[in-house]
Amino acid sequence: MYTINAQEAPTTTVDTEGAESTKIQWLLTSADGAPNFALRRFIVGPGGHTPRHSHDWEHEVYILRGEGVVVTDQGEVAVATDQAILVAPDESHQFRCTGPDSLEMLCIVPNGPATAGH
Amino acid sequence: MYTINAQEAPTTTVDTEGAESTKIQWLLTSADGAPNFALRRFIVGPGGHTPRHSHDWEHEVYILRGEGVVVTDQGEVAVATDQAILVAPDESHQFRCTGPDSLEMLCIVPNGPATAGH
Numbered sequence: 001m002y003t004i005n006a007q008e009a010p011t012t013t014v015d016t017e018g019a020e021s022t023k024i025q026w027l028l029t030s031a032d033g034a035p036n037f038a039l040r041r042f043i044v045g046p047g048g049h050t051p052r053h054s055h056d057w058e059h060e061v062y063i064l065r066g067e068g069v070v071v072t073d074q075g076e077v078a079v080a081t082d083q084a085i086l087v088a089p090d091e092s093h094q095f096r097c098t099g100p101d102s103l104e105m106l107c108i109v110p111n112g113p114a115t116a117g118h
Numbered sequence: 119m120y121t122i123n124a125q126e127a128p129t130t131t132v133d134t135e136g137a138e139s140t141k142i143q144w145l146l147t148s149a150d151g152a153p154n155f156a157l158r159r160f161i162v163g164p165g166g167h168t169p170r171h172s173h174d175w176e177h178e179v180y181i182l183r184g185e186g187v188v189v190t191d192q193g194e195v196a197v198a199t200d201q202a203i204l205v206a207p208d209e210s211h212q213f214r215c216t217g218p219d220s221l222e223m224l225c226i227v228p229n230g231p232a233t234a235g236h
Contacts, residue, residue: 001190001209006180006200027202028178034204036228037155039178060146060157062124062224064200065181072119082124082182084145086152091119106180108226110154 003031006041014042014050019049021097029118030111034102040107044068044097052094057117060089067099120150124159132160132168139166147236148229156233158225162186162215170212177205178226183218190221 004027014022021044028039041064044050048050052071063083068075071094078098079085087093097103107116132140138163146157159182159219162168163200170189182200187194188203191227197203205211215221227233 001188001192001195001206001211002204003188003195003197004202005198006202009202014225027180028204032204033179033206035176035207037178037226039180039202039226058153060143060152060155060179060226062157070121074119077119077121079121080123084122084124084127084157086120086146086150088151089189091152093119106224107157108157108178 002028011043016051018051018053021045022050022099023055026118029115031118034111037108037110038118040109042105042107043096044095044103045095046102049096050094052092054090055114056089057087057110057112057114059093061087062106064102064104064106066097066103068097068103070095077097088114120146129161133168136169136171137167139163140168144236147233149236152229155226155228156236160223160225162213162221164215164218164220167214168212170210172210173209173227173232174207175230175232176207177211179203179205180223180224182222184215184219184221186213186215186221188213
């Protein structure tokens with residue numbers, strides 16, 4: 001068993017083009033022994049957002065705290081605490097923090113290109 | 119994109135032998151289009167626990183709320199809010215709620231035997 005508390009985990013700024021006020025924590029990865037998928041936590045500050053992009057792997061997201069919207073080609077969907085979201089492969093998406101506090105969310109991705117370097 | 123709020127999601131009692139006061143919500147599954155892994159939420163009531171067992175797939179767990187312990191062959195580890203836990207394949211494990219409120223946690227498993235029927 002491997003365990004880490006996100007409140008104490010290393011945090012890095014997402015410097016991908018199009019990201020704003022977004023930090024990431026790689027909590028469980030293949031380096032920790034995860035065979036198939038990686039668990040990350042994102043912290044998006046007020047007014048911040050992840051890149052608007054698409055890729056050929058899915059996201060499974062769970063909103064821990066805060067308020068936001070998911071932007072897709074079909075429009076915007078409001079999300080809040082305890083919302084689970086499946087972003088399908090190749091679906092354009094962006095997460096935006098719309099509340100006064102940070103939007104905190106988990107995002108699970110399959111091992112492979114999505115987890116390169118981790 | 120598919121989305122569901124766990125506060126409104128269907129909830130069923132875990133009737134596996136060895137489980138006590140444990141409910142499950144299947145939030146994101148292959149039936150919703152998830153290609154590789156399923157996101158479930160467990161709600162373990164005070165004094166309750168999941169079965170003590172092992173299987174050949176991993177768990178990636180994230181504690182949302184509450185206090186508990188994970189029991190393994192190496193002993194007990196206390197866990198609380200924002201704890202991420204990797205239970206390796208074939209590792210014996212049990213989650214026990216030790217606090218006055220329910221232990222709420224996400225548990226992600228690979229599609230396959232772990233998700234049969236979902």
